[in-house]
Each structure stands twice: as structure tokens, then as C-alpha cells.
Amino acid sequence: MTTKTIKVNYLARVEGEGGLRVVVRNGVVTKAELSIFEPPRFFEAFLRGRAFSEAPDITARICGICPVAYQMSAVHAMEDALGVRVTGALRALRRLLYCGEWIESHALHIYLLHAPDFLGYAGAIDMAREHRALVETGLGLKQAGNAILTLLGGREVHPINVRVGGFYRTPSRRELAPLAERLERAREAALATVRWAADLDFPERRHDYHFVALRHAAEYPFNEGRIVSSRGFDLSPAEFEDSFEEDHVERSTALHAHLKADGSSYLVGPLARYSLNFDRLSPLAQAAAREAGLGATCANPFQSIVVRAVEVLYACDEALRIIAAYEEPDHPSIPLTPRAGIGHAATEAPRGLLYHRYRLTEDGAIAEARIVPPTSQNQASIEADLKNFVGGWLDLPEEELRHRCEQTVRNYDPCISCSTHFLHLELDRG
Amino acid sequence: MTRQRPRLAVWKFASCDGCQLSLLDCEDELLAVAGAVEIAYFPEATRGAVRGVYDVSLVEGSITTPHDAARILDVRRRSRQLITIGACATAGGIQALRNLADVREYTAIVYARPDYIQTLATSTPIAEHVSVDFELRGCPINKRQLLEVLAALLAHRRPVTPAHSVCMECKARGNVCVMVAQGTPCLGPVTHAGCGAICPAYARGCYGCFGPMEMPNAPSLSEHLAALGMDRATLARFWRSFNAHAAPFREEAHRHDD
Numbered sequence: 001m002t003t004k005t006i007k008v009n010y011l012a013r014v015e016g017e018g019g020l021r022v023v024v025r026n027g028v029v030t031k032a033e034l035s036i037f038e039p040p041r042f043f044e045a046f047l048r049g050r051a052f053s054e055a056p057d058i059t060a061r062i063c064g065i066c067p068v069a070y071q072m073s074a075v076h077a078m079e080d081a082l083g084v085r086v087t088g089a090l091r092a093l094r095r096l097l098y099c100g101e102w103i104e105s106h107a108l109h110i111y112l113l114h115a116p117d118f119l120g121y122a123g124a125i126d127m128a129r130e131h132r133a134l135v136e137t138g139l140g141l142k143q144a145g146n147a148i149l150t151l152l153g154g155r156e157v158h159p160i161n162v163r164v165g166g167f168y169r170t171p172s173r174r175e176l177a178p179l180a181e182r183l184e185r186a187r188e189a190a191l192a193t194v195r196w197a198a199d200l201d202f203p204e205r206r207h208d209y210h211f212v213a214l215r216h217a218a219e220y221p222f223n224e225g226r227i228v229s230s231r232g233f234d235l236s237p238a239e240f241e242d243s244f245e246e247d248h249v250e251r252s253t254a255l256h257a258h259l260k261a262d263g264s265s266y267l268v269g270p271l272a273r274y275s276l277n278f279d280r281l282s283p284l285a286q287a288a289a290r291e292a293g294l295g296a297t298c299a300n301p302f303q304s305i306v307v308r309a310v311e312v313l314y315a316c317d318e319a320l321r322i323i324a325a326y327e328e329p330d331h332p333s334i335p336l337t338p339r340a341g342i343g344h345a346a347t348e349a350p351r352g353l354l355y356h357r358y359r360l361t362e363d364g365a366i367a368e369a370r371i372v373p374p375t376s377q378n379q380a381s382i383e384a385d386l387k388n389f390v391g392g393w394l395d396l397p398e399e400e401l402r403h404r405c406e407q408t409v410r411n412y413d414p415c416i417s418c419s420t421h422f423l424h425l426e427l428d429r430g
Numbered sequence: 431m432t433r434q435r436p437r438l439a440v441w442k443f444a445s446c447d448g449c450q451l452s453l454l455d456c457e458d459e460l461l462a463v464a465g466a467v468e469i470a471y472f473p474e475a476t477r478g479a480v481r482g483v484y485d486v487s488l489v490e491g492s493i494t495t496p497h498d499a500a501r502i503l504d505v506r507r508r509s510r511q512l513i514t515i516g517a518c519a520t521a522g523g524i525q526a527l528r529n530l531a532d533v534r535e536y537t538a539i540v541y542a543r544p545d546y547i548q549t550l551a552t553s554t555p556i557a558e559h560v561s562v563d564f565e566l567r568g569c570p571i572n573k574r575q576l577l578e579v580l581a582a583l584l585a586h587r588r589p590v591t592p593a594h595s596v597c598m599e600c601k602a603r604g605n606v607c608v609m610v611a612q613g614t615p616c617l618g619p620v621t622h623a624g625c626g627a628i629c630p631a632y633a634r635g636c637y638g639c640f641g642p643m644e645m646p647n648a649p650s651l652s653e654h655l656a657a658l659g660m661d662r663a664t665l666a667r668f669w670r671s672f673n674a675h676a677a678p679f680r681e682e683a684h685r686h687d688d
Contacts, residue, residue: 037497038444039443039444039494039495039498039549040494040537040540040541040547040549041444041494041523041524041525041553042525042527042528042533042536042537042539042540043524043540044539044540045528045531045535045536045539045540046524046525046527046528046531046536048539049667050667051664051667054667054671057637057671058524058671061446061448061523061524061569061672062446063446063447063448064445064446064447064448064449064450064451064570065447065448065451067446067448108451108454112454112475113475116476122476122477123472123475123476123477124475124476125461125464125469125475125476126476128461128464132461135461136461139457139458139460139461140457142454142455142457143457143458146455146457154628154629154631154632155570155572155625155628156452156455156573157448157449157451157452157455157570158448158569158570158639160628160629160632160634160637161632161634163634168629168632168633168634169632169633169634247542248541248542248543248546249546250543250546255541255542332633406477
């Protein structure tokens with residue numbers, strides 16, 4: 001019997017710490033395991049006893065790459081518990097803030113983390129020696145996202161201006177004007193990014209994913225919507241835990257999510273969002289996606305780089321629409337009265353659905369917190385991809401095989417800091 | 431004369447990755463930095479193995495596992511200069527809230543199989559484990575201050591990161607004092623400068639994410655906060671967030687425990 005083990009001990013260009021082990025027996029991949037050894041930080045434990053108002057600042061610290069996602073899921077869950085809804089200009093500003101995070105996070109992944117895989121470099125710094133203009137385009141796009149976060153949030157990482165009920169301070173129309181000029185340039189760069197990404201060399205690999213994402217009546221989803229899936233789910237965020245659950249496996253400090261009904265895996269993130277919401281993209285983003293050769297759905301995880309580029313284009317377009325329509329609100333936040341209750345929310349982090357649930361006591365203190373980040377939901381799909389794809393690559397030289405495995409994981413832009421609530425590759429050929 | 435570029439490594443312990451992201455957030459300067467220093471080990475940004483000795487190591491994150499307690503010793507041995515970046519590395523971070531609790535109980539709340547989890551009872555800053563050459567504050571760090579640290583390194587000088595309070599930056603920015611004018615609780619008077627007083631500029635009180643300034647008068651600020659109507663439990667919580675394990679904040683919080 002010939003057996004082989006591929007092992008990557010510390011996966012690079014992912015946010016956090018993890019490793020990967022693939023076992024091959026007689027030319028067949030028998031096992032693919034993702035281990036997450038990001039040290040546990042126990043957010044759900046120390047949130048107990050904190051005030052409801054502290055959740056957005058505290059949960060932001062779960063992830064420095066997508067703090068806005070944590071803040072947004074936290075504020076919406078708290079507002080659900082307190083029985084209030086934020087509407088109008090404040091709601092629009094929250095979407096604008098989320099646009100900033102999508103642009104920043106996706107541009108970081110597309111240009112600095114993912115592109116080197118396609119162009120054959122160890123990282124963006126090496127890539128910049130021969131592709132300086134490309135890296136500069138990426139950095140400029142990233143900076144446009146950060147400009148939204150800085151203006152509206154106060155700073156790029158862990159914004160300080162988000163609160164349950166709205167914001168501490170809202171911008172004037174005049175303050176937003178220079179941002180619009182910058183976003184118009186970013187929208188051009190985003191369109192160029194879609195065209196550039198479309199011409200990359202993608203392995204022809206597809207998988208029949210069970211896509212799960214939010215869907216809203218009129219908008220491409222950020223903060224609100226029903227949880228829908230490619231196999232017919234249609235749930236309110238409050239019903240999330242009825243259909244999905246997390247398991248704890250020995251090799252990981254991150255929990256593994258799957259369907260409660262049959263234990264099967266599902267996929268959240270750009271591919272799922274795009275495939276379930278193509279019709280909600282702006283006309284410009286739809287046209288760019290079509291021109292890039294994408295259909296109304298996309299099941300090739302290597303093409304996630306194109307889908308992310310389409311989402312960056314959409315986020316620039318949407319941010320410009322919000323700024324053009326913006327009317328300064330009378331108050332930066334709505335009044336809140338603490339009460340006992342349970343609140344749920346799911347929002348679309350750049351990496352996919354992020355679920356929060358809180359139980360509050362009468363005085364508004366957190367009695368229980370539950371957070372399900374996108375990467376823990378995608379772990380099973382990452383392992384399935386490895387199991388499905390590695391078989392076709394076993395004849396490649398060891399280094400290239402290892403690289404393909406890493407790339408398969410990086411397709412997901414896995415955020416390991418979040419999922420420990422990512423990578424060593426070990427290929428066991430026996 | 432050609433000089434070899436200093437070799438830089440970026441290490442991660444228990445953290446959110448936000449401080450190392452601050453280096454990638456220097457969009458205008460990143461390629462210049464990469465030209466001036468050799469970014470020799472930075473797994474979040476590039477593939478490449480740990481090899482040899484580094485002129486400077488930037489360390490993010492706190493020590494929370496037996497494995498990491500051993501790993502930081504190795505990082506120290508490989509580093510001519512070791513600089514901690516951010517509240518986790520410098521003060522234990524938000525995860526140091528476990529230091530006040532029973533970590534077994536915490537593990538049971540989050541994990542179905544606590545027996546799979548290897549963790550220490552505490553989250554501690556790097557300086558409690560190895561000698562540290564310079565500490566950069568903030569949750570997250572300010573990227574301008576990070577660039578100052580790198581520029582100082584290249585010029586063989588000490589970084590200029592003033593240890594006075596956020597109040598100084600707040601006055602310089604021309605903010606109206608949120609505590610005096612609106613009665614909003616604010617940790618600015620005792621918090622280390624570096625953020626640029628962004629919270630008061632956005633009409634909210636400072637929540638101390640840069641940790642204690644040099645020689646803070648925390649008890650006096652507690653009196654003011656109590657006079658604004660903050661009860662003891664809220665006061666204890668106010669001192670206990672992203673720098674809960676930093677001694678002046680830790681002790682002040684403790685004074686308000688019942």
C-alpha cells in the first residue's frame with residue numbers, strides 16, 4: 001500500500017494560526033483535516049456580566065480584519081433584544097461603514113494574500129518587485145475602504161463610533177463629499193480589478209455547495225435579510241440555531257459548524273452571497289460579472305477572487321449611492337431602554353454570515369452570548385474541497401502540491417482569529 | 431557604502447491580528463518600508479520559514495497557552511530587539527479578563543469538550559515572560575506610531591511616543607472636553623496618548639484602549655466618575671476592558687469590587 005501525508009505546519013497569508021493534514025491511501029484522499037490552534041480567548045464567557053452597550057467594542061476585538069462585522073452583528077442583536085429598529089440615515093450609514101470594511105478586507109485578500117498564489121510569489125512584497133503597479137492598485141483600493149472606516153468609524157481597526165442605537169457622531173454632507181471623489185476613483189480601480197482577476201488561470205474545480213447567505217427584499221445583503229440557502233432554507237436570524245449547530249473536534253480550538261438535520265457541510269461567504277443574490281447587485285456590478293465570464297452563480301472556489309472583486313465594485317457603487325442620497329439625521333442615535341430579553345442577528349461579514357445571540361437581564365447586562373463566525377461555518381467545506389481536489393494533484397511535485405493545498409484553503413480567506421472563538425499542512429501518503 | 435537592511439519578523443500570539451494588520455494598513459508607506467527593511471518573517475502576509483536571527487521582532491498578542499509560553503522564549507533568543515505591539519502583547523489584552531475568573535468555567539462556557547483545550551489560567555503580557563526592548567500601546571496600535579518605531583529603528587534612535595495623557599492630544603486637537611462640557615465619563619485623563627484623541631472628537635468618552643499613561647492618578651478620576659453618577663460596579667467594569675491587567679487600571683478596578 002502506498003500512502004502519503006501532506007503537511008503544512010503554519011499556513012501563511014491567512015489571518016490567524018492553523019495547519020492542514022491530508023492523508024492519501026493508494027492514490028485516494030481518505031482524510032483532509034484543518035486544525036486551528038489559535039489560542040482560545042473566551043469572548044462568550046467574559047461577555048457575561050458586561051452591559052449590552054459594551055458588546056460592539058468588545059466583540060470587535062475578536063477580529064482585527066473584520067471588526068465592523070462584529071460590531072454590526074452585535075448592535076443588531078442588541079436592538080432586537082431591546083425591541084428597537086434603526087432606520088433611515090442611521091441605517092444607511094451602517095451600510096456605508098460595512099462597504100468600507102468589504103472594500104478594505106476584500107482588497108487585502110485579493111491583492112496581498114490571494115494574487116501571489118496565482119502569479120507565483122511568496123507574498124505581495126515579492127510580487128511588488130515585478131508587479132509594482134498591480135500592488136499599488138490594490139493598496140489604493142484598500143485605502144479607499146479604510147478612508148470610509150476612518151471617516152465614519154474614527155479609525156481603520158476597531159472603529160470607535162459604532163453604538164447600539166446608531167453612532168456617537170454622524171458626519172455632515174460636506175464631510176462625505178471628498179470621500180465620494182475618492183470612491184469614484186476606487187470604483188474605476190475595482191472595475192479594472194474584476195477584469196484583471198477574470199484573466200487569471202483557474203483550476204477547473206467545482207463543488208456542489210450548499211450555499212447559505214442573507215437575502216434582502218431589495219438590497220445586496222449587509223445587515224439585514226432572511227437566511228436563505230441553495231437548498232431551500234428560508235429562516236429568520238432567530239431560527240439560525242434550529243438549523244445549524246457547532247461541534248467541537250479535538251484537533252481545533254475552533255468549533256465546526258454543520259447542518260443540524262444531517263450533519264452535512266454548507267458554505268457561507270462571497271460565493272454563497274453572490275450565487276444567492278446576483279439579482280440584487282447593482283447593474284454595473286452585474287455587467288462586470290457577466291463580462292468576466294461569471295454566471296448568475298459560481299461554484300468554483302478558485303474563482304472566489306473574481307467574485308470578491310465584483311463585491312468590491314458593488315461596495316464602491318453602493319457607497320457612492322448612499323453618500324449621494326445622504327441626509328444628515330437629527331440625532332446620532334435612537335434612545336434605548338434596558339429590558340430583559342433575547343436578541344438575534346446575522347450580518348454578512350466579508351467572509352460570510354456572522355451570527356450573534358445575546359440574552360439580557362432586566363438591567364441590560366449580558367447573561368449569555370453566542371457567536372458563530374464565518375470561518376467556523378466554512379471549515380467543513382474547506383476540508384471537503386481538499387478531499388475533492390487533492391486527488392487530481394497527487395502527481396505534482398511535492399512543493400507544488402503543497403502550494404495547491406494552501407491555495408485551496410486561501411480561497412476561503414479564512415480568518416482564524418475569528419474562528420477560534422488557521423495553517424500547518426501535513427500530507428500523509430503513508 | 432552599502433548597509434545590509436535590518437531583518438524584521440512579525441510574530442503572533444493570542445490576538446485579533448489587528449495590530450499586524452496596521453502594518454499592511456500603511457498603504458502609502460508599505461512598499462517603502464519593505465524596501466528599507468527586509469521583511470523576513472511575516473506569515474500573515476507572506477510564505478516563508480523561520481530562519482536564524484532577526485534584527486527586530488514585532489510581537490503581537492499575549493501569552494495564554496503553555497506552548498506560547500515556550501515559543502516566546504525562542505522568539506526572544508532569535509531577536510536582537512523585541513518590540514511588543516498593542517494591548518495584548520503589552521498588557522494581556524481583553525482576554526486577560528480571564529485572570530479574574532476561573533478559566534475552567536470559561537472553557538466550559540465556550541467549548542463542548544473542555545478536555546480538548548490546552549490553556550493557561552491567565553493571559554499575560556510578553557514582558558512578564560521575556561525582556562522587552564520597547565512597548566507600543568493601543569488596541570489597536572496607531573499606524574503612525576508604528577512607522578515612527580520603524581523609522582527610529584533605521585535611524586538607531588529611541589522612538590518618540592509620548593507617555594502623557596490623551597487629554598494633551600485632545601486639547602491639541604481642539605476638542606471640547608466631553609467630561610466637563612457634557613458630563614460624559616472619560617478615561618482620557620489617565621490614558622496613554624497615541625490615538626489622537628479620536629473618541630472625544632467623535633463625542634464619546636475615552637475607554638482607555640491605549641492603557642495607563644505614565645503616573646496616572648486613577649483614584650482621583652474614579653472620584654470624578656462617581657460624582658457623575660457612576661456606581662461602583664460600573665466603575666469596576668469601566669477600568670476593566672482592553673488593558674484590564676495593566677497594574678494601575680487593575681488596582682483601581684479592584685478598589686471598586688465589593
